[in-house]
Amino acid sequence: MFNTVVPKDEGARRIVRDAAYAPGPRGRIDLYTPTRPVGAGLRPVIVFLYGGSWNSGTKDGYGFVGRALAARGFLVAIPDYRLVPKVRYPAFVEDGAAAVRWVRAHAAEWGGDPARLVLVGHSAGAYNAAMLAYDPRWLGADRAAIKGFAGLAGPYDFDPFDGPIASAAFQGAGEARATQPVSHVAPGAPPALLATGDKDTTVRPANSDSLAARLTAVGTPATLRRYPAVGHVGILTAIAQPWRGRAPVLDDVAAFAARVTAEPGSPPGMRP
Numbered sequence: 706m707f708n709t710v711v712p713k714d715e716g717a718r719r720i721v722r723d724a725a726y727a728p729g730p731r732g733r734i735d736l737y738t739p740t741r742p743v744g745a746g747l748r749p750v751i752v753f754l755y756g757g758s759w760n761s762g763t764k765d766g767y768g769f770v771g772r773a774l775a776a777r778g779f780l781v782a783i784p785d786y787r788l789v790p791k792v793r794y795p796a797f798v799e800d801g802a803a804a805v806r807w808v809r810a811h812a813a814e815w816g817g818d819p820a821r822l823v824l825v826g827h828s829a830g831a832y833n834a835a836m837l838a839y840d841p842r843w844l845g846a847d848r849a850a851i852k853g854f855a856g857l858a859g860p861y862d863f864d865p866f867d868g869p870i871a872s873a874a875f876q877g878a879g880e881a882r883a884t885q886p887v888s889h890v891a892p893g894a895p896p897a898l899l900a901t902g903d904k905d906t907t908v909r910p911a912n913s914d915s916l917a918a919r920l921t922a923v924g925t926p927a928t929l930r931r932y933p934a935v936g937h938v939g940i941l942t943a944i945a946q947p948w949r950g951r952a953p954v955l956d957d958v959a960a961f962a963a964r965v966t967a968e969p970g971s972p973p974g975m976r977p
Contacts, residue, residue, distance in 0.1 A: 707766065711769050711946065713768065713946075714769075714773050716739055716772075716775075717740060719737050720737065721734070722735050726784060726804050726806075726807035727800060731786060732785070732800065732803070734783065734808075735764050735783050736781065737774070737775035737780070738775055738815060739777075739779075746818075747812075747813060747816055748816050749779055749823065750819070750821060751780070751781045751824075752783075752784070752804065752805055752825070752834075753767065753771065753774065753782070754783075754801055754826035754830030755827060755830045756827045756858075756941075757788075757829060758829055758874070759794075759829045759874040760788050760873065762788070769945050770944055771783050773955055774959065774962075777959040778959075778963070780812060780816060784801070784807075786804070793873070793875065793876055794878045795878075795884075798833055798836045798837065799843070801834065801843070802843040802844050805847060805851075806847055808822065809847055809850060819850060821852055821968075822850045822851050823851070823854070823855065823961075823965060823966060824853075825854075825857070825962070827857040828937065829860070829874075831857055831860070831861075832860050832861065832886065834856065835854060838851050838886075839891075851895050853896050853897065853898070853961060853962060853965035854895050854897045854898075855961055855962065856913065857901070857958075858905055858907070859886075859908065861885065861916040862886070863912060865881060890916070890919045890925070894923060895925070895965070896925055897925070897926070897928070898930065899917050900929075900931075900932070900940060900958075902932045902933075902935030902939055903932065904934055904935055905940070906936070910931055928961065932952035939951060939952070940952065941954075944958075
């Protein structure tokens with residue numbers, strides 16, 4: 706409903722709808738691109754993974770995010786993925802990996818650079834994206850294309866699973882620490898933008914603090930942004946046109962993605 710009524714950025718459009726990256730109705734992906742010409746080169750690519758406690762959500766509800774980021778000069782991919790209770794960990798991470806591999810295989814067809822990807826996620830989607838960025842099990846050699854990770858209100862260090870949401874999603878996962886993004890950070894990890902709201906009582910900002918500390922310890926740049934008077938949902942809705950004045954989430958994510966994907970010789974701060 707939110708996506709239906711909120712004004713969309715005019716400088717972007719959806720160019721692919723419901724492409725199949727995996728079998729089944731949840732294995733579908735959409736692509737968004739700027740309306741202005743790409744020029745001689747290929748655009749960097751953002752893969753956005755939405756949240757919803759791993760048990761809800763659809764890519765069709767996040768067109769406002771796809772268009773907002775595409776209007777900043779990126780090819781943007783938004784996939785669906787399988788949900789709890791039909792699946793549990795690691796199925797939703799596996800789906801994210803399959804979506805990234807599909808994007809790598811097809812980005813150039815739509816003007817995107819398959820060697821310059823940034824993973825962006827909100828809430829449970831930020832968890833999925835962080836696992837893809839920092840745990841090499843999921844992407845293998847394709848992980849080299851991940852130039853950065855931007856997490857919005859993400860859970861990265863939350864075991865033991867004593868709440869109903871995490872218990873349902875991670876039941877039977879085995880060693881709990883192995884499911885945590887902070888456990889897989891190693892030298893050479895992609896840089897991160899870790900954004901959260903100081904009014905978030907759903908996913909505590911301490912998750913971002915913990916991941917930032919671990920990244921910094923191995924020499925990886927990690928930028929922390931904590932927006933005042935912003936909650937768990939507000940950090941996402943601030944990307945929409947009517948609420949951008951509440952927090953510069955879109956500006957921060959776009960600037961981070963442009964910086965980490967900048968090609969050698971590009972002027973500092975140049976947008977893609």
